[in-house]
Amino acid sequence: MTISLAEASKLSTDILLKGIIETIIKDSPILEKLPFIQIVGNSLKYNREKTLPTVGWYAPVSGTWTQSEPAFEQCSASLGVLGGDADVDNFLKATRSNIQDLEAAVIEQKAKALRHEFENTFLNGDSGVDANQPDGLYKTLKGTSWVADTVYNVGDFVVPTAGLQNGFRYECTTSGGDHKSHATTEPTWPTQEGATVADDVLVWTCRYGSHLGSGVNGATLSLANLDKLIDLVRGGKPDLLLMSRRSRRKIVSLARAAGTNLLIGEGKLGEVVEYFNGIPVAISDWVKDNYTVGTSADCSAIFAFQMGEGAVCGLTSPEMIQVERLGSLETKDASRTRVKWYVSLALFSVVKAGMLTGVRD
Numbered sequence: 001m002t003i004s005l006a007e008a009s010k011l012s013t014d015i016l017l018k019g020i021i022e023t024i025i026k027d028s029p030i031l032e033k034l035p036f037i038q039i040v041g042n043s044l045k046y047n048r049e050k051t052l053p054t055v056g057w058y059a060p061v062s063g064t065w066t067q068s069e070p071a072f073e074q075c076s077a078s079l080g081v082l083g084g085d086a087d088v089d090n091f092l093k094a095t096r097s098n099i100q101d102l103e104a105a106v107i108e109q110k111a112k113a114l115r116h117e118f119e120n121t122f123l124n125g126d127s128g129v130d131a132n133q134p135d136g137l138y139k140t141l142k143g144t145s146w147v148a149d150t151v152y153n154v155g156d157f158v159v160p161t162a163g164l165q166n167g168f169r170y171e172c173t174t175s176g177g178d179h180k181s182h183a184t185t186e187p188t189w190p191t192q193e194g195a196t197v198a199d200d201v202l203v204w205t206c207r208y209g210s211h212l213g214s215g216v217n218g219a220t221l222s223l224a225n226l227d228k229l230i231d232l233v234r235g236g237k238p239d240l241l242l243m244s245r246r247s248r249r250k251i252v253s254l255a256r257a258a259g260t261n262l263l264i265g266e267g268k269l270g271e272v273v274e275y276f277n278g279i280p281v282a283i284s285d286w287v288k289d290n291y292t293v294g295t296s297a298d299c300s301a302i303f304a305f306q307m308g309e310g311a312v313c314g315l316t317s318p319e320m321i322q323v324e325r326l327g328s329l330e331t332k333d334a335s336r337t338r339v340k341w342y343v344s345l346a347l348f349s350v351v352k353a354g355m356l357t358g359v360r361d
Contacts, residue, residue: 027271028115029282030122033240034307036314037346042079044315047072049349051171051207075346077315080132082117083340085326086110090333103337110339114321120286122345123242123303134344137303137312141210141347141355143169149183152202160189163293163358165213167191167232169350174203208234210350211357217294218358221250221302223258225356229304230277232354238304239311241279244287246361247300251276279304293358300360305353312353317342 037044053068086107096102125136143159152158156172159165168191182200190197195206212229214221230238243251255261255276263275274281291299305312319342326336347353 028119029240029242029280030119030284031115034122034312034314035309036316036320036343037309038318038320039079039315040318042342043076044344044346045074045076046346046348048075048347049073049351077134077344077346079315079317079342079344080134081340082114082121082343083338084110084113086337086339087329087332087334088337090328090335093335107337107339110337114339114341116286118341118343119284123284123286124288125345136345137305137347137353137355138301141303141350141353142357143209143211146170146181146186148181148186150181151179152181153179157207158204159209159211160213161186163213163216163218165209165211165357167209167212167228167354168193169207169209169211170197170204171207172202173205175201177201208351210354212354214293214299214356214358214360218296218299218360220361221247221254221359223251223254225359226251226276226302229302229354229356230279232351233304233306234351236306237277238279238354239307240303240305241276241281242284242287242303242305243281243359244289244300245283245285246289247287247302247359248274248281248283250361251281289361291357296358296360298360299358302356302359303353304355310348310352313346313348315344315346 050071050073053070055068056066058065086109088103088106092102121133121136123136124138125133126139127133127135143165144157145161146158152172152175154172154175157169158172159169166189168189170189173196178201180200181202187197187199187204189204190206193206193208197204197206210232212225212232214225219225226241230241252262252274262281263278265273265275265280287301287303289300290297291301293299307313321339321341324338324340326338328335
């Protein structure tokens with residue numbers, strides 16, 4: 001069972017907590033829609049779909065049936081601790097006429113900071129840089145680029161080299177000899193699920209992926225590439241197209257040049273929502289416009305994904321966001337309120353999310 005922060009707010013009887021949740025989801029297209037699985041314990045192990053089993057046609061009565069099994073990649077996501085302390089000075093409490101307004105303002109700012117950090121981590125989190133945070137969508141969907149003269153073993157996955165990602169990933173299904181890729185030449189990657197290509201002593205098998213590049217040094221955004229990104233998400237349309245303000249302006253410009261415009265609708269909180277091809281377009285200030293692709297340092301990314309169990313989903317402790325009044329402090333004349341959240345992220349299937357990189361203006 002999943003629950004969104006908006007629904008959790010309705011269930012809360014704590015006025016302070018309810019206000020914090022409403023502050024967090026306001027102006028956040030991610031947290032407004034993202035469902036969370038409540039887990040007991042500090043981590044969740046789950047199986048991410050890797051390859052489907054095969055089936056075939058058999059002769060009646062005399063047909064010899066062959067067995068085939070699906071393959072899964074076992075993943076684990078650990079809850080991290082996201083939070084901070086909000087201190088209210090007792091002197092200001094005593095000298096200001098409205099104590100609650102002061103305390104509410106301080107806690108509201110802490111809640112906004114919590115929202116900003118979650119959104120940033122949701123997109124750009126890297127456990128290799130900070131072991132306390134989960135990997136975000138950018139790192140999860142990027143994949144590992146193929147490298148010449150490198151040892152690969154059966155079960156390893158790569159994507160084409162930077163800028164040339166084609167929406168597929170490639171599984172090493174044969175590895176012999178010195179187990180190394182070709183010393184200099186990158187394979188010509190097939191774009192048909194299940195197709196294979198030789199790479200010196202290795203054989204790579206084409207699998208559905210999540211990463212589409214725009215070129216060796218990136219390229220100006222086109223509606224054709226945006227359509228390709230949408231097609232990376234299988235099993236239905238994406239629930240959201242997430243991008244920077246610059247990319248949103250470019251899409252509007254391209255749509256106008258094509259003699260059309262983005263459709264306008266209303267979100268759950270009454271906000272204005274733009275739609276491209278029936279998919280909500282959302283802006284996040286944490287989608288960077290300065291990713292480096294090749295020699296270009298002005299590239300952005302656009303994310304398309306479904307949300308829910310089996311797709312992109314949040315993980316949280318049963319309490320979700322918690323507020324603790326810690327009371328008076330020993331070292332300064334103030335009272336402290338702690339806002340904390342035991343939270344993480346999970347991508348249950350690589351075909352439920354896609355990313356277009358190398359997007360230039």
